Structures are given as structure tokens and as C-alpha cells.
Amino acid sequence: MAGLTEYVILSAILFGLGAIGFLTRRNALIMFMCIELMLNAVNLSLVAFAHFRVDLSGQVLVLFIFAVAAAEVAVGLAILIALFRHVKDVDITEYNLLKW
């Protein structure tokens, strides 16, 4: 059975993948997904910590993070759709009217 360290390493790897994806991909939707990946990596380590500490509060916190992530996506997609009406593209390099 995997120990706590393995879980934390796995979640750190997932978090890192999410962060790298966020920084390198140019598609706004994929960037959303990368943020979700980061949040869920955090959830994984939270569940692991709560399990190994035998502390129920950690498990409860995961639900709060789910709720926040869902609310975040709702707002983010709404903004993206509103912007898509103007630009007709989800490539963030096209959103270039504001710079320097």
C-alpha cells in the first residue's frame, strides 16, 4: 500500500503538470483545465493528509474546494463566451489589444 509520501509526490507532480500546462498552452479552454488539474492535485494531497492523520476536517475541506472550483469555472466560462462573441477564437494570443 502506498504511503503518504507517494501521495504527496503524486499530487505535486500533478500540480506541476497543471502549472506547466497553464504556462505553455495557448488555448484558453485548456488553460481552464490546467487550473482544474492544479486544484484537484491539491484535493488529492488534502485527502491523503486527512487520511493519514485520521482527521476528518481535511476530507470536508475537499468539498469546499470542489464548490469553489465549480463557481470559478462558471464565471470563467461566462467571461470566455462573452469574449468569444468579439474575437471568435479561444487562442489567448489573439486577445492582444491590451499590452504594455
Place this chain on the structure above:
Amino acid sequence: MDLQYSFSLAKLWSICGAQVIMLLSGLVLLFVEIFYKGKSPERRLSTIGWLTTIAMALALGHVCNKEWNLDEVVFMGAFSMEKFSAFLVAVVLMAGIMASILSIGYLKNNKIYRTEYFLLLAFAVYGTIAFVQAVDLLMIFITLEIMSLGIYCLAAFLRDDRLSLEGSLKYFLIGSFGSAFLLFGIVLIYGFTGEINLTKISSVLARAPFQHPMVLVALAMIMVGLMFKISMVPFHMWAPDVYEGSPSVVTGFMATAVKAAAIGVFIKVMAVGFGPVLSLSGQPEFYANALLGALGAYWKPILWWISLLTMFFGNLIAVNQRNVKRMLAYSSIAHAGYMTLGILASNDMGRMGVLFYLFAYTIMNIGAFGVIYCLDGQERHAQTLEDYRGLGYKYPGLSFLISLFLVAMAGLPPTAGFIGKFYVFAAAIRSGYLLLAALGILTSVIGAYYYLRVVYMLYMKDPVREISIPGVSVSTAVILIAAALAVIYLGILPQGLTDVADAAQKTLSLVF
């Protein structure tokens, strides 16, 4: 200290009264917005706007009368109320009141009659004051998101304007990225200590090997998450775009309230969760906490560089801007750098100076953005330096006001901006950061150049094109004049506010 987590309505009211008022009024306004039709869209807009303002004024009254007079730190699970929080809550509510009154005029100018604006503002203010009061790391994350979601929507409020949406999307993406870092840091700390309450974290950490890499990584990630919100270099990339794209009044609100809240929480997290401000209180467990000061060896050098970069970068790039809103965005990055100096000093004068600075900065910044919306007429109609040429003689009142606010931001006496900068730099020198303070003063000289350039454009140049603005409403004029008077008053007689700010920061060291 004995942490009582008992619950009673009376306690809820005395600790979180302002939050309760904002949340309930937001929900009530939701129904008012649905069922109240009003005689004309303009009437409806101003009714809802004024109701929001009244709710915030009630909350502010509650904070000043009741919560300020609690002479102890009161906990209720996730929230605490002591003078430090009360001060910041008051600053946020003040920013909210100014923003909502200015918004009525702004929305009428732009012929936008969608009243959900004020609901979003009310909920954003609710999230911001809950964020300031939170002592529980998870609650810090959740309220940060409540605040940010409201602000993302407000930033995108000009639905037909591509720049507004573009700024908002950038803010959303980078903001969520930053808060994911904050969350990971929180979870690592939870994993190490088994606690998420700041006070308990510090007492657990003080007895543990707190220089463990996991704690350091967690500390770094929490700092990064908050720095995204404060817009410190190198986590500032979103700020100029968002400040330029958003409606001017929203820009004013997020440049002040959000930044004030994030800096307050930054101080709280560093001082209460990871720091030794507690040596004064005389209780044995707090002496152990003094050891936590060793963590300062890790975060202080980093903050030193970040403070320096923030001041230099903000001021240097601002020189190159033609758009006044964007210039003020870079200037607000620079102001964050000055405030970082006060955090870095981490002595009584530094924390007091930061609180004073935040108060003064809030007034002058919202005032400046208020004038910008007035001179603009419709959004993006006239907001470049070229548009401002020669306006000084055509609109003497507004030009005088914006000149005053800009002079205050440049930190020239006798304005509140000067006093704020004075305390922050003095605190840094007292803590031995002489070089950083000297470089900071150098950057603020650069700052004076681009602030005064706007004044120069207003009065010394001939206009290149005709700018005509709609009349300024009475309420807007009252707010702007009140802000101007406050800036001058605090510059001449700062004693009252410095005493209040000092009392506020003392509660951090005495009672936690």
C-alpha cells in the same frame, strides 16, 4: 490562549456584524432587483445604487461603533475581530461606499442600466471583509475566491467592450492560477501541522522542526498566492491590462479594496502564522513562538528583492505610458512596493505606516479614478495624456482635483501620501534597510515625474482636440471633494489617524 469555538447569535453579530449586513443586504437586493421595476431605468439604477451604499454605510457604522470597541481578539471558528481587522474592514467599506456612489454616475454616463452591478459590488465587498477577518487558512482561500469572483464579473461588466472582457479573462486566468498556489501552500501546512487555524499553526510550528522543507515550500506558495493579488513584481502581469480594461470605478475599487485586503492578510499570515510578533504578551507559549522569527531569514531576503523590483519596475514602466488609467495601474504596482517596505520592516512603525498608507492610498486612488471617469464621459472616450491637454482651463474643478490626487500619490507634502511614505520609509530605515529605503526614495522621484507630467499636460499645453464631458452629478462631486479634503486634512493633521492605525496594529502583537 483559550480558543472558544462556541456559537451564539449575539457573538456572531458582534464579531461578524459587518459581514452579516453585507451578505443579507446582497440577498435582499437580489429580490429588490427582480421585483422593483421603477419609473425609468435611471431611477431604478440610482435606487439600487443608493440602497447598496446605505447597506455599506450601516456596516461601516457597525464596525466603527461596535467592533472597534472590542478590546480583545474574539474568535468564532474561522473569523476573528480585533482592531487590526476592524481598521481594514473600515477601509474596504469606505472604498465600497465611494465606489458605489461613483458607479451610479458612471453607469448613467455609459448608459448601462443593468443593476446587477451593485449586487456584484455588494458581494465583492462582503467577500473582501470576510477575507480580512479570516484567521483560518481555508477560510482565507474561500473568501479570497468570493471576492475575486465578484471582481472578475465587475471587470467584465462592459459586455460590449472587447477590452473590458479581455482584461477580465486575463485577470481570471492569472488570478485562479495564483489562488491554486495559495491553496497548495495551505494544504502543505495542513499536512505538516494538522491545523488550518493561523494561531494554532504558529503554536504547533514553534514546537516542531519548522525549518523543514515542506514548511518553507508552503510558506513560499502562500506568499506567491497573496502576491498575485497584491500585484507585486514578478506577479503583476495582469494588473495593467485589467486596470485599463475595466470600468474606471471598478478599477478604483480593485486597486484599493482588494489590495488593502490582500496586504492586510499578508501581514496577518506572516505575523500570526509564521512570525514572532507575540513576544510582548508574557504567556509562556508565546516565548516559544519567538523562535519562529528564524523563518524570517528565509522570507525577508526574498521580500527585499521583490520590494525593490516592484518599486523600480512599477515606476519605470509607468513613465512610458500614454493612457492615464494604465499609468495609474503601474503606479499602483509601485505603491504596493512601498507598502512591502513597511511589511519587510516588520516593526510597529512599519505596520502602522502600512495601515496609514492603505487608508490614504484608498482615498486618493478612488478619487483619481473618479475624476478619470468624469473626464472620460463614456469609457475610453478621453483617457490618454493627449486628451488631457489643456483641460485645466476648460474644467478647472475636475482638473484641480485630479492634480491634487496625483500630487498626493507622488508623495509631496502637505498631502496624506507624503505622511504615508514618510512612515513606511522611516520604519524601513529603523529596521536597518537603509539601502532599500534610499533606492525606494529614488524610485519615488521617478514617480513624481510621471504624476506631474499629467498636471503639466492639464495646465501647460494647448488642447489638440475638443473634449466635452457630461455634467458631473452632485453625489460624485461630493465624494470627490470629500476625498480631496481628506487627503489634505490627513496630510496636515495625521495624528488622529496614526493613533488609530497604531492601536490597530498593536492588537496583532498583543492579543493573538
